[in-house]
Amino acid sequence: MALLEVKSIVKNFGGVTALKNISISVSEGEIISLIGPNGAGKTSFFNCVTGLLPIDSGEILFKEGKIGLNGLSPNKILEIGIARTFQNLRIFKNMTVLENVAIGFHTRTRSGLWDALFGTRRLKVEEGMIFAKSAELLRFMGIENQANEVAGNLPYGSQKRLEIARALACGPKLLLLDEPAAGMNPKEKEEIAALVRKIRDKNIAVLLIEHDMKVVMPLSDRVVVMDEGAKIAEGEPAQIQKNPRVIQAYLGEP
Numbered sequence: 001m002a003l004l005e006v007k008s009i010v011k012n013f014g015g016v017t018a019l020k021n022i023s024i025s026v027s028e029g030e031i032i033s034l035i036g037p038n039g040a041g042k043t044s045f046f047n048c049v050t051g052l053l054p055i056d057s058g059e060i061l062f063k064e065g066k067i068g069l070n071g072l073s074p075n076k077i078l079e080i081g082i083a084r085t086f087q088n089l090r091i092f093k094n095m096t097v098l099e100n101v102a103i104g105f106h107t108r109t110r111s112g113l114w115d116a117l118f119g120t121r122r123l124k125v126e127e128g129m130i131f132a133k134s135a136e137l138l139r140f141m142g143i144e145n146q147a148n149e150v151a152g153n154l155p156y157g158s159q160k161r162l163e164i165a166r167a168l169a170c171g172p173k174l175l176l177l178d179e180p181a182a183g184m185n186p187k188e189k190e191e192i193a194a195l196v197r198k199i200r201d202k203n204i205a206v207l208l209i210e211h212d213m214k215v216v217m218p219l220s221d222r223v224v225v226m227d228e229g230a231k232i233a234e235g236e237p238a239q240i241q242k243n244p245r246v247i248q249a250y251l252g253e254p
């Protein structure tokens with residue numbers, strides 16, 4: 001069964017239907033790309049899956065249908081294994097790179113207020129483990145040399161890597177990436193695609209929104225195409241590239 005199952009979800013904003021009976025599934029170890037023109041409903045879909053927006057109808061299930069996500073808070077959804085990045089970067093720009101990643105690990109700590117007030121041994125041991133694991137994640141993302149820099153001073157591409165690192169620190173089984181290659185040069189896009197594959201190799205499924213077809217097509221196991229809030233096509237990249245409706249709606253007439 002699928003890791004994530006989204007069944008016929010509908011989301012309305014007043015008289016506008018942003019999502020029209022959308023059904024998508026993601027299995028463990030898959031890389032699925034969600035494409036479509038601006039305003040197609042892609043980010044609204046991400047917001048519904050991660051609890052930022054309530055759905056009006058339908059069902060969202062996780063971990064082979066064992067957990068229903070309908071009505072859960074974003075924090076609870078994060079705890080059970082779904083993390084995300086945002087199209088507009090949401091890093092803590094005045095904190096160091098290492099501290100940004102450590103915040104992600106703090107979502108999984110056991111220390112409480114008592115430990116913080118009295119500086120218990122458990123807190124100190126846990127803090128040490130968090131910063132060691134944060135440094136390891138920065139090495140994985142290729143930005144370990146920038147660990148002590150203020151995050152806001154990083155180049156844009158490194159800030160993108162940092163946000164992904166912080167999402168990974170939350171320990172997800174499913175990672176949602178909202179335009180991870182946006183604003184990058186061709187070399188940086190190749191590097192981000194390689195990192196997404198490395199994330200998948202850690203048995204983390206990836207669902208991403210992306211506009212650059214040079215990134216999407218060689219990277220994806222499957223591609224889902226949206227237009228005006230509806231899913232108009234789904235299949236392997238080669239199938240999608242030949243789909244007349246997709247060409248007309250998004251890829252552009254030849």
